Every structure is written in structure tokens, then in C-alpha cells.
Amino acid sequence: MDESRRNDTYYLAAAIVDPKDLTVLRKRLGGLLLPGQYELHFKKEMPSRRKEILSRLVEWQAKAVIHQASCGRDVEAARQACVARLAEDLIDVNCVRLVLDSREERDVFDMRTIRTTLGKYPRASGFIYEHMSSTRESLLWIADAVAWSHGAGGDWARRVRPVVEEVVWVDIRP
Template sequence: MRVGAGLYVLAAAVVPNHQAGTYRAALRALLLPRQPRLHWRDEKPKRRLEIVYALAELSLDVIAVVGTDMPSTKQKRARRKCMDRLYWRLAQRRVPHVIMEGRGQAGNKEDLDMVNALRAQNMLPDEMRVEWADPLCDELLWLPDILAGVIAAAATGETALLGLLEEGVIVDRLRCD
């Protein structure tokens, strides 16, 4: 989220099961000594470039939604709109299992309510499994965080990093005002 720029960004990395171990190992290899996880906001520009170069080697399959024109008081609404579009994209791709980064008990409940509402509207297949996990327990959750950072930067004019990943990236933009 970039409140000052009126942006809300959600990203998903679609990782085939047979490649999950390779992706996890590549991400762990990027950790600095005593660094528990990769987190975009904690990285300096030179390090961000190093991380994106490494991710470009993975041939990522990325789906992202950029909510624009988000009033600072409408962050929950922006998240719901972006989640709606992201889940629609994932359902179109027949993604069978989604792991979301946990946001605490209250945040996870809000997200679960959204998932249940989408299921009730037949916009999310019943067979799509959705769960929440801690990024300290699964390196794959570092990918959406990094990708959202790259895409948010591109949305505010810093396009160089996204250019390194462009080939496998789908970005939908929608207004959240």
C-alpha cells in the first residue's frame, strides 16, 4: 500500500508444486546473515536490484492488481476490490491452492469473509483451497511481497525493476475511489 500515492497493490506468484522447492531454495539463498526473511520495505535499492535479478531467473508467473485513486480512509474497500479481481484471475487460471500471508486474527477473518462471499456469488470455485500462513514459515510468501513492491514502484514511475520481470507479469489496474 502506498497511501500517499493512492495505491493498493496485491500480487500473487503462481508456483507449480514441482518447482516449489527450487523457488524456496532460491529465496533462502538471498537472505543475508541473521535475516529471518526477505521483506521489500526493509531492503536498500542495491539489494532490491539483486533480489529482482535473482527472481528474473525463476521465470515467474505473476498476477497483480493495482488499485488506484484510493482515498486514505478507504483502505479496506480497496483491499476488497483488489482481492475480488485477484481471485477472479486465479480462478480463471484454475489455481487449486492459494496461500495468503497472514494478517493477524482480525485481518485473516476479513479476508476469509471475502473468500466466503466470493464463493457464495459463485465467483470462486469451491475446489480452490485458500489458507493463511506466516512468511517466517514459508519462503514462497516472500514472493508476493517483493512483487507488490516492484509493481507499486512501477505504478509511481520507477519502472526499471519491473522491466526485468515483465515477461511473466499480468497487472490489472482498477479505480478504488
């Protein structure tokens, strides 16, 4: 799971990967790195590289979901509303693990939100979640590419559309 923000809209993208595909997809993603690169970060890539990466994700039939919310000045409230809804949706489809791109000291907010959400679902006791750096988990690169591209709109959103299984608008009002 990774994020992007464009103006007053917050985008939270989660790559959906079947456990049997983890190793192959990680290897393929690693093959996209240029010499000296430790991670793919869409914001830093040149447009030609972005197009190449998105083409590979489409070719590999990568899948992701996007949760988005209006954020105004309260980006954290939008994020936590999206995190809660994403966790609920993942539990409902029997997902077993969620990896969130680490935001260092702010990870505590995500953990609190997910613990609260899990408390509503007794069957979710096997659901695992953790924060990792995108240099340690290459599958986060998919979420980064999807969130950035969808949020950018236009041709970028069109290019990433085959990867996006669902876009969910999340209301942040209590």
C-alpha cells in the same frame, strides 16, 4: 499474495507457482537470506540487495500477477475489491491454493471476501486459501518484491516487468 500501497494506489501481487516447482523455488529463495535473516522484506532491503533479488526472480522465471485499485482513504475497500477479483481470476484458471500474507486480526476481512466470491463458483469447492506469515512461507517473498517494485515505478518497475504476467485495474465502486 502480498500488498503495497503508494499514494492513492493499492497493489496486490500474487506469485503464480506450478506445484511441481514449489520445493525448488522455496529452496532458491531461502538461499537469498543473509545470515540472521528469517525472511526477505523488500521495504527493508538495501537497493543493491533489491536489484540482486529481482535479478534472481527474473533468472528463475518467477511469475506474478498484480491487481491494483485506487484507494484514497479506504485502503481496506481497495484491498477487498482486489482480493475478490484475484480469487475470481485464480478460480477461472483452476488454481488450487492461495496463500495470503497474514495481517493478523484483519485476516477475517479477506476470509469473508473469499468465501463470498467462492459462493459464486460451484466448481471452486477444491480451492484452498489460508493466511500465513512470510517467515513460514517463502513464496510470499516473491509477491512482496513484485508489489513493492511495481508500485515504486521507474527503474524498479522496469526490473520486475519480466516477472509480471498481468496487471489488472480493479474498480472499487459497487
